[in-house]
Amino acid sequence: MSPPNWQRRLLIALGSAVFVGGVGSVAQAADVTLLNVSYDPTRELYVDFNKAFAEYWKKKTGDTVNIRQSHGGSGRQARSVIDGLAADVVTLALAADVDAIATNGKLLPLNWEERLPEHSAPYTSTIVFLVRKGNPKNIKDWDDLVKPGISVITPNPKTSGGARWNYLAGWAWALKQPGGNEASAKEYVRKLFKNVPVLDTGARGSTTTFVQRGIGDVALSWENEAWLAIKELGPDKVEIVIPSVSILAEPSVAVVDKVVLRRGTRTVAEEYLKYLYTPEGQEIAARNYYRPRNAEVAAKHQELFPKLELVTIKDFGGWAKAQKEHFGDGGVFDQIYSQ
Amino acid sequence: MNIRRAAALASSAALLPFSGAALAQNAGSPANNEQSADLRREVEEQKQRLAVLERKLELQEESAKAAAASTPKVTASATRFQLASNNGENFVRLRGTLHADNRVYGGDSVAESADTFLLRRVRPTIEGTFGGIYDFRFAPDFGGGRSVIIDAYVAARFNPGATLTVGKFKPPVGLERLQGGADLRFIERGLPTSLVPNRDIGAQLSGEFGGGTFAYQLGYFNGVTDGGSSEGLASPDVEVDTKGDYAARVFFQPFINSENFNLRGLGFGVGSTWLDIDGSAANTALAAYRSPGQQSVFSYRANTATGGAPNNATFADGQRLRLAPQFYYSRGSFGVLGEYTQVKQDVSRVVGGTTSSDTLTHSAWQAQFSYFLTGEDEAFRGFTPGSTFQPGRPGTGAFELVARIHELDIDDDTFAGGANSFANPLTAVSKATAYGVGLNWYPWNTVKLSINYEQTEFEGGAATGDRADEKALLSRFAVNF
Structure with missing residues (x-):
C-alpha cells in the first residue's frame, strides 16, 4: 500500500524544502x-x-580564515583548554603544557x-x-641574582x-x-x-612589572620578550645581558584533535x-625575535641571536620528569618557595 | 583587599613625604652628603616597596577577576533554578510542572460521580546543555496516579539549520500539541489534538533558517495511535510492529524579524505523519477520542470474544496519514491559534469470518482566541506578567480572557453497515462541537489559576437521538517553572 498521490506529493514537497534548506546551509560554510x-x-x-596565513589560505583555497588569539600564562592556558576552552x-610555552x-x-x-617536525617546536x-x-x-x-639587595622579576613557575x-x-x-650538585642547585634557586x-602569572605580566611599574633590578625574560621591551621602550631605558x-x-604547537573534529576545522588547523x-x-618568527629553525632564515638574523651555551630539557630528563620533580605538587619549587 | 597589605601600603605612602622633606633639608650641605645619599637610597627603597605592594594588589585583583570568570553560576530566581558554568555553555536546570485540577459536570451527559479533583500533571524535570551544543531533557510524570516517562531525549544542535534529537518527545504535527503544558491557554487542549500523536520514541532532524522565518522538522518514530503516547501502547514504549511513523513539518514566520508590527506575530505551516500499520483484533492500534471534558465519546468496536481468539474488533489495517495545517497570530495583547487536523485510517473488522475494510477520514478543527486584560503581549510560547500579586503590595498579576470553538467530525462510513459497522453509533458520537470560555490569572511568573467552561454538543452516541450536551467546568491551580 502507498499513500494517495496528493499526499505523497505533499511529503515529497516537505522533504525537498528541507533538503534545499540543508544544502544551502552547507554551501555557504566557506568562512x-x-x-x-x-x-x-x-x-x-x-x-x-x-595575517600572513589568512592571505596564504585565501590565495590557496579561496576561503576566508579568521584566527582568534588567546594569551596568558602557558600553564593557565593549558588548564583552560582542558576545562573546555x-x-x-x-601554541604554548613548553611541551609539558601540551x-x-x-x-x-x-x-x-x-x-x-x-x-x-622538530618535535612540534617550530621556533625556539x-x-x-x-x-x-x-x-x-x-x-x-x-650568581649576581642571588646577592643581597638584588630584586629579581620572574613569573610564577606554577602558571x-x-x-x-x-x-x-x-x-x-x-x-x-x-x-655543583642537586643540593647546591636547590639552594641556588x-x-x-x-x-x-x-610573582606574576605570566611572562607579559612580569615585563609589565619590570618595565612599566619600575619594579626590580633585573627581569628573567624570554629573549624575544626582552627584544620587544627594547623595541617598545627604546634602548635608552633597558638593555639585555646575556x-x-x-x-x-x-x-610547542599542536592541533587539538577533539576540537577540530567537532568544529570541522582539522585541515585548516593543520595547515x-x-x-x-x-x-x-x-x-x-625571526622578525618577532624568536630563533628560527630554518638555517637560512637564522643566518639572516644572526645579529639578534648571539651564541651562548645552552642546556636543553633533555638534560633534565625530559619535560615529564622535570615537570614532576620541580613543578609538581610537593616538588622542588614548592619546597623552596614555601621555606 | 588584604587588610595587612593595605595597611603596609598606607604606611609606606605616609612615609614618603617625610623622607622627601628630610632629603630637601639636607641638600646643599656638603657635610651631610653621605647622609643625603643614604636618605636617597631609603627613599628609593620605599618607592620600590610601595610599587611592589601596589603591583601585588593589582595581581590580586586580576586573580580575583580571573577566578570569578571561571566560577560556576548558581541561579535561584523567581522563574529559574539552574547551575551553570561561567561561560553558560554547560548547565543543568531543575524544572517542574504541577497541575492540580478540579472537574465539575452539569447536565445529563456525564454521571455526577465523574466530578473530581485530580493531579493532571506532576512533572519534576531536569534539563540541560553540555558544550553549548548537546541538550538533554528528562521528565517523568506522576499525574493521574501513574508513573511514566513523558520526555527523555538528547539533542545535538550542530548549527541553527540542523539539530538531531533522539529519544522520547513530541512528534512534529499538531500546533497546540507542540505548545508546552505551561503555555496552554485552555486547561485541556482542543479536539484537533485528539487526532495527532502526543509523545513517541524516535529520531528527528530539525532546524531553522533566516532567523526563524523558516523552520522544519523531519522525524522517524515508532508510531502511536491518535492522541496517544508510546507508554500507552500494548507493550509500553516498545514498537508495535516493524514499521515506523514518518513525520514532517514546515513552519513559516515570514515577518518575525521585520519591523512590521502588525504581521510580526504571524506563523503558519503544516505537519504530517504517515505509516503503514497492521493491527489485529487483539491489538487494534486504534484510538478512542475524548470530549473537552475528558470523557470518552468515541471508540471503535472492541473484541467481543469471551475466550479463545479475539474477534469482532475493528483494527488498523494499512495506512494512517495525518495532515495538520495550522497557524497562529498575535498582535499586542490579542492572540489567535487555528488548526485543522485530518487523519485517514485504513481499518478492517472480521465478523463471522467475513472481513470488511475501509479507509476512514476523521477531521477536527479549532479557532482559539486569547486576550490579556492587563496589557501583556500574547505569544505562542512564554510570557511575563506585567506585575505580580502579593498581598499587601501593589500589583494584580496578569489576567487573560480566552475563548474557542472546536469540532471533531467522525467519518460517516465508520457507522455504516448496522451491526457490521466499525463503531457502534449507539455509544460512539459521530460529531462533537464545543464552545469554551475561560479566565486565566497569573499572579506570579510561574503560577497560574485557570477556570474554563466548555459546552459540547454531540451527534449520535446515544441509544436514541444524540448524546446529551456536556457542560464541563474545569479549574486548575498550576505551577510551571
Missing part, C-alpha cells in the same frame, strides 16, 4: 574561524603570522610531538636578563611556562659551578626566589601549524 590558544609573549608574533590549536592537555584533557594523542628562544639602562647593579651572570624555563636555566648554571618580590649559560626554550615551518613562517 572558517580558528582559535589559537597561546602563551603570554606571543601576541605580536601571532598578529603578524595570522575550544582551542583549535595550542602534554597536560593530552593526558589530563585527553583532547589529543600522547604522541602529538611526532606529528610535526632562550632566557636572558633584562636590566635597567647602564646596568646600575652590574648584573652579569646568574607560566617562561618561568619554568627561567628556573631551569638558573638550576643548570648552578649545577655547572665547581662542586631558593636564594633566587627569595629575591623575587612579586648570561654565561642558559636553556634552549622550545615552545596553519605547518605554515609556521615554511620560510615565510620562519621569517615572521
